[in-house]
Structures are given as C-alpha cells and as structure tokens.
Amino acid sequence: MSATDTASASVALPAARARVRAEGRPYASPYVTGVGIGLVLLAAFAVMGRGLGASGAFSSVAAAGVGAVAPAHAAGNPAVAEYLGQGGPLRDWLVIEIAGVVLGGFASAWLAGRLGGGVERGPRVGDGARLAYAAGGGVVMGIGAKLARGCTSGQALTGGALLSVGSWLFIATAFAAAYAAAPLFRREWT
Amino acid sequence: MIFPLIDAEAGAGGAGLGVALVLGVAFGFALERAGLGSARKLAGQFYGRDLTVLKVMFSAIVTAALGVFWLSRLGLLDASRVYVPPTYLLPQAVGGAVFGVGLVAAGLCPGTSCVAAATGRRDGLAVVGGMLLGVLLFAEAFPLLASFYDSTPRGTLTFPNLLQVSPAVATAALVAMALGMSAGAERWERRAGAGGGS
Numbered sequence: 001m002s003a004t005d006t007a008s009a010s011v012a013l014p015a016a017r018a019r020v021r022a023e024g025r026p027y028a029s030p031y032v033t034g035v036g037i038g039l040v041l042l043a044a045f046a047v048m049g050r051g052l053g054a055s056g057a058f059s060s061v062a063a064a065g066v067g068a069v070a071p072a073h074a075a076g077n078p079a080v081a082e083y084l085g086q087g088g089p090l091r092d093w094l095v096i097e098i099a100g101v102v103l104g105g106f107a108s109a110w111l112a113g114r115l116g117g118g119v120e121r122g123p124r125v126g127d128g129a130r131l132a133y134a135a136g137g138g139v140v141m142g143i144g145a146k147l148a149r150g151c152t153s154g155q156a157l158t159g160g161a162l163l164s165v166g167s168w169l170f171i172a173t174a175f176a177a178a179y180a181a182a183p184l185f186r187r188e189w190t
Numbered sequence: 191m192i193f194p195l196i197d198a199e200a201g202a203g204g205a206g207l208g209v210a211l212v213l214g215v216a217f218g219f220a221l222e223r224a225g226l227g228s229a230r231k232l233a234g235q236f237y238g239r240d241l242t243v244l245k246v247m248f249s250a251i252v253t254a255a256l257g258v259f260w261l262s263r264l265g266l267l268d269a270s271r272v273y274v275p276p277t278y279l280l281p282q283a284v285g286g287a288v289f290g291v292g293l294v295a296a297g298l299c300p301g302t303s304c305v306a307a308a309t310g311r312r313d314g315l316a317v318v319g320g321m322l323l324g325v326l327l328f329a330e331a332f333p334l335l336a337s338f339y340d341s342t343p344r345g346t347l348t349f350p351n352l353l354q355v356s357p358a359v360a361t362a363a364l365v366a367m368a369l370g371m372s373a374g375a376e377r378w379e380r381r382a383g384a385g386g387g388s
Contacts, residue, residue, distance in 0.1 A: 027225035030245035031372075034300020036220040037246065038253020044213050045258060046266075048206060049194030050273045052217055054301035055325070058318075061274075062325045079332035096207045098304055101221070105305030108222035117310045120229040120297065134229070134316035135323075137296025138303065141289050144325020145300060147339065148285025150275055153300040155282070156247060160252035160273040163348045163360050166277030170286035177290030182236040185294050189233045 024114035041157055048093075051158025055145035057089075057098035064089045079146075122189040133188050144174075193267040198248040218305055227305035229297030229313055236294050238382055259361045269357075279342040286363040296320070 044051050063083035067074040074080045089095045109115045121130035146152040148170050150159065156174070159167025196206055224246050225231045234240030261267035293299060296317045298306050303321065306314025328335070349360045 001326075016359075027231075027242075028223040029327060030224055030242045030319060031249050032226035033220045034246040034249025035253045037250035038257070040213055040216045041250060041254040042257035042261075043216075044209075045254065045272045046193040046261065047195045047209050048213075049197055049271050049349060052213065052301075054304070055321070058300060059275065059325045059329075062322050062329070065322075066326065066329070077329055077332060078336075079329040089327070089331070091207070093206060093210045096210040097214035097217070098301075100211040100216075101213075101218030101301060101304050102308040104215035104218025104220075105222040105227055105308040106218075107215070108219040109227065109309035112223075113255040114222070114227075115310055116288045119313045120306075121313070122230070122310055130313055131316045133295045134297065134313040135320035137292045137294070137298075138320020138322075139327065140223045140292030140320075140325040141296055141317075142292075142321040142326075143328050144287070144289030144292055145284045145321075146325055146328040147335070148289060149278065150284045151289065151301070152247075152293075154303045155275060155286075157250055157254070160247075160251040161258065162272065163255065163350060163357075163364065164274050164277060164342065165347045165349060165352055166279065166282040167275055168349075169277075169279065170289070173283045173286030174290035174293065177287040178236050178294045179290075181291040181294050186237070187231075187325045188295070189230065189297070190237060 006128070024109075025112045030178035037157070038161070039162055044158075045161075050093075051154065051161070052097065052149065053094045053158065054101070055142070055151040055154060057092070057094040058142065059083055059146070060089045060092045060095050123189060124187050124189070130188060133185070191268040193261060193272055214305060217301070218308070221302055221305050226302045227298075227309050227311070227314070229311070229317075232299075232302060233294060233297040238378065241379060244375055245372060248371055252365055252368045255361050255364055259357055262357070266287065274346045277347040278340070279344060281339050281341060284338075292324075293319070305351040315328060377383065 041052055053159070059084045063074065063080045066080050067084050074084060083092070086092060119127040119130050121127065141151070148155055150170070155167045155170040160171060196209070221227060226246065231240055234244055235243040249252065258269055259315070262269045283325055296303065298314060298317045300321055303314050303317035309317050332339070350354070350357050353360070
C-alpha cells in the first residue's frame, strides 16, 4: 500500500480507526495465517482422518445441558440424543478441540498485547444494541449451522478442502446471503 | 499408507482427545493472529473494507487440499479413510443462507466467537450464548424440520465424482480459483483504500 493510499484510508475511516483498540501489535498476514490453518487442517486429516469443526461442540454442550435438566425430554429428541451417551461433552472430540481454540486464541492475544474487555461495534450503535445483534446473530447462525450440518469450520474449511459439493454449496449461499443482508446491518458496523 | 494414524471413529479415546486439544490450540492461535477474533474486522468482509476472511479461508482450503492431494499421490495418505461431510443439497443451501444472515449480524462465526470470547470481548461471549440457544431451538423444532433436514441426500459427493475429473484437475481448478480471488481481493483493497493488513 502506498503512502497516499494509507493517508486516504485513515481519512476515510476516522471513526472506524478510533474504535479499533489502540494497543496491541498489528495482525499477521492473512496468507501466512491461512496457510497455518490449512496445515492444522491437514494435520487433522492425516492424524485423525477427520477435519476441524466448531458448531458440533455447541450442539454437544447444549445437549448435555438439556440432558442434565430434562433427561427424559433429551432422550426422546433425536437431535439431542445423538450427542448423549458418549461419556459427556468432555469426551467429545469437538468440545476438546474448541477448548483448545479458546486456549490458543487467548495465548495469541496475550502474547500480542491484544487482551481486554469491551464490545466491538461500529460508531453508530451502543454496546447494548451490539450485544443484542451479537446474541441474535448467534441464534440465527446456530440454526443455520444445524440445518447445514456444519459451519465455517466443519463445512467451509473441512468440506471445502475435501472438495465436497455440499460444502461448496454452503460456502456459496452463506457468502451470498451475508452480502445480501449486509445493508440491513450497516448501522451496526459503519 | 501410514495416514490417517487414528480412525475418526475412535476419536473419543484419550489419544484422540489429546490431538484435538493440540489442533484446537493451533487453530485458535492462528485465527487470533489473523485478526479473526475481531468482529469488526470480520464484518468488514461484507462491506468491502477488509477481505481478510476471504484470504484466510481460501489460503487454508488450498493448503489443506494440496496437502491431501500430494500425501495421497505419494502413497502416504489413504484419502478414502478421511471423513468427508455428506452432501444434502437443499438443507445445506438453505442452512448456508440462514447462517450467512446470522454471520453479518454476529460479526463472528462459531469458531471465531470462541476466540473473541477468549480474548475478553463481551460481544464474542454474546455470540457464544446465542449459538447455544440457536442449536437448542433447532433441537426443539427438530420433529418439524426432520423431513427437510434429511431431504435431497447425495451421500459423499465430491467435485471429482460429480464432474468425472481426476483429483489433480479438481485441485488445480481450486488453486486457480483461489489465486484469482486473492488477486481480485488485493486489487479491490487497493482501489477501495481499505486496510487489510491491520
């Protein structure tokens, strides 16, 4: 990026810059980190014969919650029962993998001086509105990931690398819908 | 064929769980390094400000796909023993669209919401909570959704099967597409004056 580009970017996005935490080192190259994630995924294929995931861990934890509160109800629901009877969420491969993601994310942010509370949002909404959007978006993503049998990790990365047709269908409709819906959420981010 | 070392079915064993933890730490570390624990940065993808999501995702997919191809070609990996997510055309198309809408609102995907929460961001924690509620709602509604959920099954369907091309051709096409998209993304960011680097 040339000097003039940098200047115009900081003029164009003063509010955005102000919202990004000032402390912490700059992020690493997306290509280097992308190749790194690809090597982690390849290691998962080579060692375990399976890829990475995320939404399955949420299903496992949620199912364990239902199983603890209402065991009969959980046993009668096939979408819940399939996650029970494996010795609990702490014996679930994806739950342990996600526990690792939490540790790894924390370690990286700590080493780079990027730890800290706060709420990430655009300049035109308050923290409360952003938290409501975040929770609501999480609900909608949870439903979508269940319907699609996976999310950005289990479908897009894992299935995408294995050239699965359904996974690429997921990537295409997820990106198309995200771009189509983006104007509706412009206030949240810009 | 020495890989895969452990069968996915045996993943509940202690060794498998140890591998899960190590892979997860590396995955979370790399996601945070890329800046994908930041909802603003991730959402920037959909406003043309910052195409980090696209670059990271395609670099990762291409790296792993090339690895699978060459390990198989060298006789080290039995790719038929790697679990490929089965294809269900309609549920995956509709589920993807629903997911995409939630993604813009949340600014984080399920994996990156865990990273954001781990670094202390409260919006990341809210996405995690929402996800848990979402999968619960899906489970409660499952009797109504079951027939759609299981509709249009195509089993394990990959592009080499579908198009009757060799894995080499399909992988080369993927690499060409990823290179084209990265070049396009770089040009876009330069023109838009957006900063992908920070």
